[in-house]
Structure formats: C-alpha cells, structure tokens
Amino acid sequence: MMFCRMASLFSLSSRPQALFRLASAANRPLCRRNLHLTAVVRQTRDDDLFSSAAPSGAPLSEASRSTAAAKAKSQDAATRREQQFYELVEYVTDRTGRKRAIKAGQVRQTAWLRLFQLANSSEQLEMVAELFPRWRDSGKEFRPIHAEAFVCRCEELKCPTLALKVFGDHPKYGLGLSSLSAARHMLHSVYAKHPLSDSMTVAALFGVYKLPPVSSDLAACSMLYSACLKDNSANARVVGKALHEELKKHAQDKPPIRAPRESVMRARYAEKPNIWLLDALKTIENVHKKSGKEWRWLRSWTTEREWRPRNTFTPRQPAATAEHA
Template identity: 80%
Template sequence: MASLFSLGSRPQALFRLASTANRSVCRRNFYLTAVVQQARDDDLFSSATPSETLVSDSSKSTTVPKAKLQDAAARREQQFNELVQYVTNRTGRKRAVKAGQVRQSAWLRLFQLANSSEQLEMVAEMFPRWRDSGKEFRSIHAEDFIRRCEELKCPTLALKVFGDHSKYGLGLSSLFAARHMLHSVYDKRPLSDSMTVAALFGVYKLPPVSSDLAACAMLYVACLKDNSSNARVVGKALYEELQNRVQDKPPVKAPQESTIRARYTEKPNIWLSDALKTIEKVHKKTGKEWRWIRYWTTEREWRPRNTFTPIQPATAAEHA
C-alpha cells in the first residue's frame, strides 16, 4: 500500500480512489441642541430624548464610511474590468491590439483585484490566451492563484484548472503550491478532493505526498474525517509513514508571533502543526496511539527514538 503514494509512477491509483471517495462605533455622537444642553445643565438625570435633528446627524456619521467603502469597491471593479480588457486585447493567437506587452505581474494583479469566485473564474478562462501567446506561467502564479482560490472559498476552481493543464496551461510547478492546494481542501471538502490533489503531486512530478510531512499529515487528517473503507486503507499507509517520519525528526515548531505567522513562507509549519494537533485529538478520542506526536505538539524535549539510557548494574549495597 505504501507504493500507492509513489505518485510519480502511479498517479491514476489515487484518481480511482478519489472517484470512489466522493459522492461547498458607529460612534453614537449626539450633538445636543441648546435646549437639551440647558436641560442637562439643570437636571443631570433629565430624561429628555434627542431630537430628530440629532438622529439625522448620527445617521450621517454612519453613512460616510459606507459611502467610502462603496466608492472603493466601485474603483476596484473598474480596475478589474479595465485590466481584463487590456490583457484580453493583447493576448491570444490573434491579438486585437498589437501594441504593448502584457507583463507577468498583470496576472498577479488580476488575482488580487478579483473579488468573487465568479471574477476569479473569469480570469482563469483567460489562461489559455497566455499559452497561445507563447508565454508560460511561473511558480509564483500557481501559488498566488491557489491562495486566492482559498481566500475566495472556491478551491474546486483550482482543482479544475490544475487538473486540465492541456487547456489552462497553469502547472502545479512547486511543492509549496501543491501543499497549499491540499490545505485548501483537506479539512472541509470531501476526501475525494484531497485524493485528487495527492494524485496531482505525481502528475506534476513533485515528491510523493507521503514524503512531505505537512502534506502527509493533512492527507491523513482527511482520511480520519472520512468513514469509508478507502479512507481506512489509505489512512493506514499514511499513518505508518507519518509516524516513522515524526519519530525520526526533531519537531518543527510553528511561530507564535502574529507578524511572523502572517509570512507566507511560514505557512507549511503552521499547517503541519495544526494537522498534528488534530491527529492527536482524534487519536485520543478513538483510543489510538497518540504519544508519538507529543514532541511536536507540546514543549517536551525531543530525543531520537533509538536513544536510551542503559540501566547500570546494581551495586552490592543495593543488593544488600
């Protein structure tokens, strides 16, 4: 079963498992009128209520930020549409506008401007035009696209795009991107989505999913959350691999400072830590062995499992 995760040679195995496993203040700033102010001066316990003018002033203070937000959203929408049009006119086999070049950064800008899953899908449908222009996407595009899919809660869009490279031309070209893609589906999506991502590790010639601690832990959690026979079979193989790797390596602690945790490069350690804590919790609940994870989930000092303190022979005084 362990060979199942050598995905470079057998990605189709996980695709079959995937198909069987699946079946988405206002600050109240009342400006008192002269009459109310006088009443307040005369009687500190006055029950006088603000006039209609005061209520109107208060409502104005709440609409100002809302108007600013609406203006910002409108500007963002306009920028998105203009950039979509710009890229569309200057890419493809037959360019409508031959002057000017589309930079690589234009795609990153489009990902950020997209404010809904529908807009991000619109951008994805433009990917073939980039390939038809003789251009290639880079790893940063894959990583940014997956991150935006997760933020806009449409991870299945990433599955569709990376599962059809012949159409979209955006490859899962880095282990970081593949890890992030797995993170976006393993906890809340069906097991089949996680298995599809695991299969894509092999399709794109990345290291097997079981060889990466973070990916292995997340996929194992996905199996624990599923109650199918396929999940138990895959989970058993992952469990053995994960346990060996965790016991043989010193723990990697996720950062605690919010400024460091926000760094994109720190995310894999955070994902690994969260997955291991979930595994420990589930194992405790189900009665499965969990102490092998404790070095990673607590502050206990780690020691390789093959080290031990030999028992010294008892002295004569002890025998006496």
Template identity: 45%
Template sequence: MLALIRAQQRCRPRTQVVSHVARGLPTWRGIHQTPVALKKKKKGTGSDDLFSTEDDSLFGDSGDLLGASEATKAKKPSAAPTERSADTGKKLRGKLNAEQRLERFNVLFQFVDERIGRHPPAKAQRKPEQVRNTAWQHLFGLAMAKEQLEQVAEMFPKWRESRREWTPQMVMTFVRRCEELRCPELALKVFSDHPKYGVDLVGRKAARQLLHSLHVEHPLQESITLSALHRIYKLPAISEDLVSCAMITSACFKAGTPESLTVANALVPALQELLQKTKPEAWEYPTDPNARNQRKDKAWLTWTLTKIEKALSNQNQPFEWLRQWREQSGHVQVAT
C-alpha cells in the same frame, strides 16, 4: 500505501485534447455581478486569524500594467501642495471600493484579453503593448467573486498560445486567491486539465496551500485527486512531505468511511517516520502574528497533528509517539 495508490489511480485527472482553434473569450461585463452583489459575496471570504491573508490593497492598483495608452498621465506636483491635495493623495492610496475594483477589473481584463493569444485583435496589433506577468496577479486580486476568477481562468490557454509561461509566484497568487474567495476547486480544475489550461502546479508551497484549502471543507475525493497530481508535476509524494501527509491523513480520519480509514491507517506509519526525522523545535508554533503569516504551514501542522492524535485515541490506537513529538515542539501547549 497500496490503498492510497489505488485511490489516486481512481482519481487521475482527465487529459482531454485541446482543439487547435483559438478560443474567443467574451469580455467580463459584470452583468450579473453588480458592485453591491460582489461586496456581499466578499463578506464570506474572511478566514481564521491563523490563516490570515495579505491586505487587498496589495492588488488594488493596476498602475502601469495598462500601458501608456490606457493610463492617465500624471500631473506635475506643485511647489507647495495644499492640504486638500495631500488628503486626496492619501485617499487614492487607500483601499478601492467595490465599484472601483469592478471598473479596474473590467478595464484590465479587456486589456489582457485583447493582447494575448495566437492572433490578437487588430486593435492590439497596431499597439502591441506586452502584457506583464504581474497583470495576472492584479486580475486575481481585483476579482471579488468566483465567477470573475473563472472568467480569468478561461484566458489561460491564450497565455500559452502567446508562448508565455507561468512563474511560481503567479501560480501561488492564483492558488491563494482561490482560497480567499472560497473556490479552491477552481484551482484544482485548472491543474487537473493541463492540456486545456497549460498551468503547472509549481512548487511544494503552492501544493500545500491548495491542499490546505481542500482538506477540511471539501470532499475527500478532491484531496485524493490533488495527491495524484504530485506525481504528474514531479512534486514530492504526499507521504514524503510532513505537512501534506498530516493534512491528508487528518482528512481521511475525518471522512470516517471504511475506505478513508484504510488510507488514513496506511499513512500513519509514513507520518510517524517523517516525525522521527524532523526536529520538533524546528516546527514550534509561531506565537507572533507576523511570523505566523510568514510560516502558516507551522500553524497548519500544529492543529492537524492535534486532530490526528484525537482520531488515534478514539480508535484505541497507540499515539504516544505523536504526543511526545507534540510536547517537544510545544504544540500541546497551544492546541489540545
């Protein structure tokens, strides 16, 4: 394991000191992000059905997050609603188009920006509505491009200045949205610079999600950096978590450099030990789409172990122990 430890030490995240001067952040104006451009960018965010994500409508409505002063007062329903009013209500419950999403993003962004920080603007002090935790989740969901998420991330320091904390659900939503918009490096940047952003990588689930986002299409260096963060945030080491160990081992084999192969071969014994302690039937590949969405880590493990077996075979290394576990778990019938 010395190879992995040395690789982690070379990739330790920076720990710069944050200035005590509060940062003034401009409001997102969408100058270079027209609804048409954002819609085009969003087309590239689709993912394999094995890793499908929640419907965008979950994030569509900011609702009472804006407070009574910002929201439109609802009209009382008539005693006998017309067919037209029923159709209108159905449309309002549907997905937002690009223009509506951008408008709601701008309104919510400005609302949050003016009400957090050490010294909120005078306007917010006169009307001190408290920003709810769910406001961040709605901002993440309304964002349609990496640039918008970056703009939101620049407000994170002000949340800490307001003496507010990040919940595991908020962190998980941020990580997932970064994956959906194909910018997991932004999440890695935030977690790697805690003095600036003040966001903890909370929970094994969020760490796995981020590693899944990075280990296939991004440089191996980023996965190694993430593995170093496990120790900083007191998460189980990569070599102690079955799914994470499999993903980074696969990434090291895929990189194919002498250094990465050294790390991969150093991780193989740890992976073998983890499999020996794990019941194969507990990690059967979920064939039902709903069950698969609930336990995506099972799908990740299925395909990752398949890649590792092929890598071991290509290097003429013993892999019978891995094939036997995959047969008992049913992975062989799904992925070959």
C-alpha cells in the same frame, strides 16, 4: 432601535375651558421647577456616569455623517476596484491569443497577479482562469509564483475546486502545479471541509507534476492522513494505514517544529506550512484519543515536551552522594 411615542392617557377636551386654565396657572410654577430640577439631576447623572461624553445632540449627527461618509467611501473603492478589474481583463484579452486584437503593447507577468487580487468573487476569478489559454497561445508560460498566488486566491474566495479544475486540465489552461508550496496549499484548502476525493485528487497531482510524494512531505502527509480519518470509509482506512506509518516515522525521526505565536509572524506565507502541520497533528491526536489508537508519539509535536531521537538511550546518572557533592 425604534421608539414609539405614547399618546396622552387623559383627554382634556371634555373639561371646561376655565377649569383647564385655572389648573394650568396653578401648576405652571411647579412644572417649571420640576423641569428645571429634572434637567439639573439629569445633567448631574450624565456628568457622573459619562463625564467625558460630549452633549447628546452633536455627536449623534456627527457620527451619522461620519458613518455615511465611510460607507460612501467604501462603495466608491469597490466601484473603482471593479472598474479596474474589467479594464485589465479587456487589456489582457486584446493583447493575448493567437490573433491579438491590439498588437501594440505587451502583457506583463505581473498583470496576472494583479488580476488575482482584483477578482472579488469566484465568478470573477473563473473569468480570469478562462484567459489562461490565451497566454499559452501567445507563446508565454506561467511561473511558479502564479500557481501559488492562484491557489491562495482560490482559498480566500472559497472556490478551491476551481484550482482543482485548472490544474487538473493542463492541456487547456496551461497553468501547472509547478511548486510544492502551491500543491501543499492546495491540499490545505480542501482536506478539512471537502470530500476525501478532492484531497486524493490533489495527492494524485503531486505525481502528475513530478513533485515529491505526499507521504514524503510532513505537512502534506499529516493533512491527507487527517482527511482519511475524517472520512473513515474502507478506502480511506487503506490509504490512512500507509500514511500513518510514514507520518509516525517522520514525526519520530525529526525534531518538532514550533509555529510562531505572534500574529505578524503567523501571517507570513513561509510560516503557513508549519502552522498547517501542527493543526493537522492536533486533529490527528484528538481523533486517535477518541478511537483508542496510540497517540503518544505525537506529544513532542503538539506540546512543549523535550524531543529525543528515536532508538536512543540516555543512561540515568547516579544520584550525587555527600562525598561527591
């Protein structure tokens, strides 16, 4: 906030010098007293309102120094991180490929995980992806953990289409969608905010990489069906109709899953599919309510209601009488 200094309202230059001195002498005791009382009153008010506060001068300068130090420390950390990223890129480049520039030393599997984390933008992560063919040309293969980490980082850096490009061109990049967790995560990264075509591409990759069909996985089926409801085109309605039947059957045959509420538990990667599933089901329930579609089969999942297997009948017990009570 900027403060402006106000100029004097009255000019004293035109007054006689003697009159000015006389007025100054007469008012000096009063001014001193007023200033003294004002300081006392201000101190009293400050003590009443902010009794635990320190004097106004020192904290401001100390806070400014602390803020500047934190900013400088953050900039230094960002600089070191960027330097480590480019050094590791150079290291991997020199030691991979058909003809390695440096034959001494080998690139470990963990180097890729480190590169994913050091990449701080979509451009840097794409630079890493362009190194993938060199790993394959070195006779090495990626593991499922690499696919999962790459998809996760693509979502964090808001570039899920990079994952679509890499997994959609296995002959070039050599990184396969070899994990159901990675495929499910990839679908989650595009189904809510991207065109339906991206979700359908991910669904097709399930088959390409010989993973279980999307319709057989409750979390994946719910996310893809939610994407179809959002699109509402003719093709989306056709696909959505088939997914609806599968999803309804799964939801009625399986006991509901409860996602954890604690933030520490929700941050665990193993809990993410359950969280994604319930979020998608709640979205589906809301859309069904607005469009007039039947939605009550979702209530055991989206609320804390008791679940019972489908096509089961529990006979009602007769009320107890006084003789049998």
